[in-house]
Amino acid sequence: MSKIINVILSGGSGTRLWPLSRKTNPKQFLQIFDNKSLFQHTVIRNKDFVDSFMLITNGSQYRTAEKQIKELKSDFSSKIIEPVGRNTAPAIALACFDALKDDSILFVTPSDHMIEDMEIYGQSISKAVKLAESGSLVTFGMRPTYPETGFGYIESNGEEVLSFREKPDLKTAKQFLNQGNFLWNSGMFCFKASVFLEELKKYRGDIYHASKKAYDSMESGKVDLDLMKAIPEESIDYAVFEHSDKIKTVNSTFYWTDLGSFDSLINYQTTRGNIDGVKEIEGVGNDNSYHFGKKPVYGYGIKNTVLVETEDCILMLPLNSAKGIKEVYNMVKLENKKLIE
DSSP states (O other): OOOEEEEEEOOOOSOTTTTTSBTTBOGGGOOOBTTBOHHHHHHHHHTTTOSEEEEEEEHHHHHHHHHHHHHTTOOOSEEEEESSOOOHHHHHHHHHHHHGGGTOEEEEEESSOEEOOHHHHHHHHHHHHHHHHTTOEEEEEEOOSSOOSSSOEEEEETTEEEEEEOOOOHHHHHHHHHHSOEEEEEEEEEEEHHHHHHHHHHHOHHHHHHHHHHHHTOBTTBOOHHHHHTSOOOOHIIIIITTOSOEEEEEEOSOEEOOOSHHHHHHHHHHTOOBTTEEEOEEESOBSOEEESSSOOEEESOBSEEEEEOSSOEEEEESSOHHHHHHHHHHHHHHOGGGTO
């Protein structure tokens, strides 16, 4: 059986959960989930299914990732430190070149998701590994539980992928849910390094060759800035998965969330628990209002509101306004840049 490497993608700018998350401390490193981070939970849940870990990150986040994995008495077998992000296709290409000598199977996961139901999760990984060993490029499709407009979708027939769909509007998301054969695209993948590189070379030779040149120049895991900038920026979906005839999907039913907004954090806390510092706003006549922080917060007649408190900043916003965070973040970036660092 091939060696299995968990490639952990760890980037991000700390935008979606600002001001809890910052540029140098994005959401995957916030140790608010039973005193551990989403990054650490990724390592913990995958360690029994893989042989080693590979980290793909940037220079500003590497030290935090290294510190947090060592807190778990573990380490990375290899690392790729990108001086600038070029999206997932180049990042994963670099990982594949690094794993090519053993033609390992890569189990590619984001570092900022929360997953539960470990028995079902393990079964899904086993299915994916078997498909990868037979030469398939495997996605993990999550069975949707509501009409989410913030995820991409996979149209499937069993393990066969019929199409990939962009983030839909609400009407289309409801149609996907009712149709029953559409899955959320989780952003997790499984494949042999050689198979992915063959398909990348076939469909995006420019990314393949530029990534190979950048990989060959690496020193101590660090990619040259100019060579990284020379790689075309593209997602793995657009570069390979929407073109290849080797795509399979594992229809997965374990609990999965990307916790990419305060609304999703609140939903997770109220249904699953275990997030430190999330409380309902107390007082008189309040309804469906929450506080992120350490101090007690009281209110009168506060409804459908989120208050986020840090040492240097307080943010208030209505529930279900995740898109507005980016607008506020961009304003703060211009007016008070130190608050996003």
